[in-house]
Amino acid sequence: MSFKVTVEPSGHEFTPGADEAILDAALNNGLAFPYGCRNGACGACKCKKLSGDYDYGENEPMAITPDEQADGIILTCQAIPRSDMVLEVKEITSNKEIEVKNVPCRVESLDKLSHDVIRMILKMPDADEMQFLPGQYIDILLEDGRRRAFSIANAPRNDSRIELHIRHVEGGDYTGYIFNEMKEKEIIRIEGPHGTFFLREDNERPIVLMGGGTGFAPLKGILEHCFDSSNSRPVHLFWGVRAKEDLYMNDVAEKWANEYAFLTFTSVLSEPKAEDNWEGKTGFVHEAVAETYPDLSGHDVYMSGPPAMIHAAKDTFVAKGLSLDNLFSDSFDFANDK
Incomplete structure (x- = not known):
């Protein structure tokens, strides 16, 4: 019962x-x-x-x-x-209310999602599941003291495992190691959660999610949380990449859009290849958002991806009426591994 x-x-x-x-x-x-x-x-x-x-x-x-x-x-x-x-219950609404942990974890799986993106699943210690808000990130702590930040790509309900989407950066020492040398069952140390990029649930405004490349990762976590929480707010996911091969989880996003009435999905290619036979949106992803929503004054916008995309989108969206109070971003600045 x-x-x-x-x-x-x-x-x-x-x-x-x-x-x-x-x-x-x-x-x-x-x-x-x-x-x-x-x-x-x-x-x-x-x-x-x-x-x-x-x-x-x-x-x-x-x-x-x-x-x-x-x-x-x-x-x-x-x-x-x-x-x-x-x-x-005093429910958690702020990242300041969550304990930041420094723990060892096991690389449970490494799956190549595309030519330059790997999905890494980390298994947390049984006594140290990590509580986090949808959209936050963790740091992988390297033995020489360096840190590498990666967004959490799963919803908080899956707190015994952390999903990361890692792109191979040309010339990058650590991402090169992940792609070419790292083995499953390896033990690494992480710290988190970190960041103020997480879903705000204190209003009923429609949501625009905009990701560039592996900026899809934290948006995936936000969406999975929306599915868990019986979300009723309209959500439009925009995902911008260069070519069709870079849409490394396109089938998943399309499946979600078919399953959930509140979700709309638009993929955008900036440099489609001839063999892509692309009939969808082209150009910069933030321009596709602005074209679709000429008035953003009543929306919340979450954007994650390359710094150039974040900076260009901010100016464009503010010009479309978006309040800076309703704009949340996660800029994927690459650490200097070289």
């Missing part, structure tokens, strides 16, 4: 599956509940039960005192609803 959980003061509602912990169900429904270890030991997920019944199944609540339990405090990572419940 399933029971509804209502969250105050946000008014969010979700229904956990049979014997599913409240925290797991909240994350699966796109809600940003606070948490840490997810095994009842740290207490970061504590919240107040306003009404309803629950139990901890076969688990012993370690990070909670009898006095706290008497006051209605529960651990959402362990508590299982046994009736409809109302909880008072």
Whole structure:
């Protein structure tokens, strides 16, 4: 039997599956509940039960005192609803509310998505899943002290694994190593999450997502979060690359646009090849956005990709009425590996 959980003061509602912990169900429904270890030991997920019944199944609540339990405090990572419940939870709305971690992780898989893009899946330690907001990034920490930043390409519900899209930079030492030498099961150290580029969910404005190249990665994470959270805001994804071969997950984006009524997808080629037989949009991706939306005054715009694209788009979009308060960007500046 399933029971509804209502969250105050946000008014969010979700229904956990049979014997599913409240925290797991909240994350699966796109809600940003606070948490840490997810095994009842740290207490970061504590919240107040306003009404309803629950139990901890076969688990012993370690990070909670009898006095706290008497006051209605529960651990959402362990508590299982046994009736409809109302909880008072301070949901996370800012990157400042999330702990930045420095942890080792294992390279679980390396999949070549195109001639110059690899998808890397990192498996987090069981006791150190990384909480993050959709769109943030992590740093890979190199042995010589250098850092390499990569956007997280999956939704927060998949916090035991981090998905990265890595483009091979010509002459780049580390990206060359990833493409030519790195093996699965290798252990690397990462730090994160970082960044203020994440989805704002405090309004109902339509959303424009614009990515250039592997700037698609954080937008993928944002979209997957929208799918989890029953998003009702219109979303238009624009993805700009040079040629058709650079649309390394085009089939995925097209599938999403067919499945979700709120999502529109437009791909744009700046230098299509003759063999592409391209009949879609051409030119610069920010110009395609401006052509489609001559008035951006009522929109939120998220853009990620090369610095030149970000700078050109900013001026163009402001001229189309976009408020700088509603413009969020992630500029992919390449570190000097050479």
